[in-house]
Amino acid sequence: MNMFRFLGDMTHLFSVLVLLLKIHTIKSCAGISLKTQELYAIVFATRYLDLFTDYISLYNTVMKLVYLGSSLSIVWYMRRHKLVRRSYDKDQDTFRHHFLILPCLILALLINEKFTFMEVMWAFSLYLEAVAILPQLVLLQRTRNIDNLTGQYVFLLGAYRSFYILNWIYRYFTEVHYVHWITWISGLVQTLLYGDFFYYYFHSWKNNEKLQLPA
């Protein structure tokens, strides 16, 4: 495993843990989109079905379980915790995230590495991950509030995407059979969406004003 991949995994892990820790500590999830968090939970649940069938390494298995556990915990906090759920911006978090799921599923049925249940689910999770940030973007646009979504969370997600792209480039040039078009393209789309987000985040930070995304 190369350093880019490892750093990508770590920043991804920290982004989820920072969010979970924050919610746990301050008992508030203001500014966080439950829709996006639910999509991430679905992403992990459908991608890691191979926990039961393939063993790759102890590292992979443990990381998968931690990603699953932490993302499900965030959803649990936001839905069920007495105090946390009160701080949830329900009226603002209106993105119809269910409408993302069906197109991703259809796309996965059409474009996959192999037409098996596991591969279709794997492709579905990649497509869904690429667009899962959208409800969060809409919520930010509505509330125009970046105070509650810490810079750390944004920074870590961006670092995760960047390191994974470096990892793919590195692996492409150092390994013989390493070609994963589906992963790469959906990863690029995801990074572009984040890039859009960063642009406005840093722009507003620089001008010391509240975040304002174009309609």
Place this chain on the structure above:
Amino acid sequence: PNVENMHDEL
């Protein structure tokens, strides 16, 4: 399983 075709990334 065929290692080359396995998804070894997260």
